[in-house]
Amino acid sequence: MLASNAPVYTAKTLAQALQLRADHPEAVLLAGGTDVMVFLEADRLEAPAFLNLWGCEGLHGISEDGRKIGALCTWAELKEHPALPMALRACARTVGAAQIQARGTVGGNIANASPAGDSLPLWLAADARFTLQSLRGRREVAASDFFLGYRKTALAADEILVDIQLPVQKGELYYKKVGTRLAQAISKVVLGAYVHQEGGVVRELRVALGAVAPVPLRCRALEEALVGGPVRPELAALVHQDIRPIDDVRSSAHYRAKVAENILRTWLGSLRGC
Amino acid sequence: MRLECRVNNQAVSVETAPMTRLIDLLREDLRLTGTKEGCGEGECGACTVLIDTKPACSCLVPAVQVQDAHVVTVEGLAKGEQLAAVQQAFLEFGGAQCGICTPGFLVMAQALLNEHPHPTREQVREALAGNLCRCTGYQKIVDAVENALAGAEHARQ
Numbered sequence: 131m132l133a134s135n136a137p138v139y140t141a142k143t144l145a146q147a148l149q150l151r152a153d154h155p156e157a158v159l160l161a162g163g164t165d166v167m168v169f170l171e172a173d174r175l176e177a178p179a180f181l182n183l184w185g186c187e188g189l190h191g192i193s194e195d196g197r198k199i200g201a202l203c204t205w206a207e208l209k210e211h212p213a214l215p216m217a218l219r220a221c222a223r224t225v226g227a228a229q230i231q232a233r234g235t236v237g238g239n240i241a242n243a244s245p246a247g248d249s250l251p252l253w254l255a256a257d258a259r260f261t262l263q264s265l266r267g268r269r270e271v272a273a274s275d276f277f278l279g280y281r282k283t284a285l286a287a288d289e290i291l292v293d294i295q296l297p298v299q300k301g302e303l304y305y306k307k308v309g310t311r312l313a314q315a316i317s318k319v320v321l322g323a324y325v326h327q328e329g330g331v332v333r334e335l336r337v338a339l340g341a342v343a344p345v346p347l348r349c350r351a352l353e354e355a356l357v358g359g360p361v362r363p364e365l366a367a368l369v370h371q372d373i374r375p376i377d378d379v380r381s382s383a384h385y386r387a388k389v390a391e392n393i394l395r396t397w398l399g400s401l402r403g404c
Numbered sequence: 405m406r407l408e409c410r411v412n413n414q415a416v417s418v419e420t421a422p423m424t425r426l427i428d429l430l431r432e433d434l435r436l437t438g439t440k441e442g443c444g445e446g447e448c449g450a451c452t453v454l455i456d457t458k459p460a461c462s463c464l465v466p467a468v469q470v471q472d473a474h475v476v477t478v479e480g481l482a483k484g485e486q487l488a489a490v491q492q493a494f495l496e497f498g499g500a501q502c503g504i505c506t507p508g509f510l511v512m513a514q515a516l517l518n519e520h521p522h523p524t525r526e527q528v529r530e531a532l533a534g535n536l537c538r539c540t541g542y543q544k545i546v547d548a549v550e551n552a553l554a555g556a557e558h559a560r561q
Contacts, residue, residue: 138405138422138468160466167425167464168445180423184469206458227534228512230446232458233465313533314447 134170138180144188144263147290150181152265155287157181161202161238164230189237189292199294201237208236215256215296217303217322221249227313237291240276243283243345246380250277250346251322252305254338259295264288270295280344301326301334306393310380317341318381319389325361325401332356337394342373342386349373352394361402366395409470411436412480422468426460427451429467430477438478438507442536449535452508452515453477459515461534478507481514490514490552497548501539509535513549521553 139154141147150157157179160166169175183189189202196213208214208222209231225231225239225248239247240260253260253273260271262285276284285291304323309315320340326333335353340346351371356362375386405422408415411434418433430436430453442450444463451462454476455469481488490513493499500506509532516523516531523531528549537545 134423135421136423138466140468140471160469163464163466163469164446164461167466170423171425171444171463180466182422182466182468223530226446227449228515228531229449229452229459229461229534230464233460313530 134177134180136177136179138182140182141186144186144290144292147181147183147186147189148263148265148288151290152288154179154181159183159241159290161235161241162204162233164226164234165238165242165244183290189290197296197298199236199296201240201291201293202235203237205231205234205236215299215303217305218249218252218256221252221305221307221322224248224307224309224312230314236294240294241283241285241291243277243281245280245344245346246317246320246341247346248307248317248320248340251320251338251340252303253294253322254346254348255322255324255336256296256299256303257324257336259297261292261295262286262289263292264290268292274348277345277347299324299326304397306397308389308393316380319386319393320346321390321393321397323394323397327361327401330360332359332361337369339369339373339390341381342375342390344374347372349394356398361398363395363398363402366391366398369394405468407467407471409472410474412476413474420467422466424467425463426453426455426465426467426470426475427462430462430475436477436479440504440507442504442508447534447536448505448508449512449532450505450508452511452535454511454515457515457518459512476511476514478510481510488514490517490549493548493552494545497544497551499540499545499548501537505535505537505539509537509545513552516549517552523550525550 139150158177160180160182190200192199192211205222205225239249258273271284306321307317308319322338324336335357337349349369349372352368355365375383377383407420408417430439440450442448446461446464453462456473528546
């Protein structure tokens, strides 16, 4: 194919990245390229310019306690990091396969904001906070406030996602992806969930689903019904109050709704007596 | 842009558009046609190369991102006439049929063997999960990779 002749600005440091972002707000951010290159090849991306962040210093690394993840960390790095929640490491293993995991980045997955983005429900469930930075300064946005619409995020035209912060958790994170096969499959339904129980009572619960609406979303009706009482798997059907699945090439709305309910019921069932 | 990198241990300096796909750079500009294009969207693994020892689909990497990097293609696995252990094992175990997927499998298998010289069958299957073959049914490929270094050590004895 013909390569895009659009200019590419490469940032080597965070300071350069922020300056280039301010100077060229029209430039498409390029991290590991695993989404951008697919869009380009399919002629689905009009890009007047690119801002290449691959290799940019200051956006890498996972803190020793696993609480802070640089936006340019790859899935291969997450998969291996001992301090990260097991659910997040399990998620990393389901993103594409080894070639994609070595290249695809956490920040790319988040900023690309595909409704089917593998990791997105997990950030909502973990109550993660995203650090956004521009020449104007730094701010933090909760994951649940970041995804505004179909591929639309809270990221301003001059901002860059710098890192992801995970709060200290008392409870457990859970992750489940349903796709056509284990590797290389785009999610048909993806679940991220967090629960903290005390003496058989649900104290904290966050349930988030992906690929069932234009944005990854929290299942508030289910959460409200369960917090303060025992785990009741039969309430899984409340999920239908929040999700809005569609028919597409990967699956039907009916299938997605049924599977979303089923995987929630199974998960809730597994929690009884914990 | 003037792209400077190393490919199979040789210095390369070439004029290219920064968003040129690495696979096109390898095949068209450098005439390294061992790397094959299958799907062109990161699903099939046929175009797998190593970039600074890590596997990548060369159809998804723009040239600008291999500036100063070291790229290894299937042509870089053998040492002269001496096949790499994994290539020898593919021959012995019948790991290739039509051959289109073979370069990608070989490079991905080499990436695995560099990190885990004696992988379990499960590790082999997970490492090769992003490479599709429509001929062999995978068993012979997995056999070849699982036994690649065992075979090489046996041959040396």
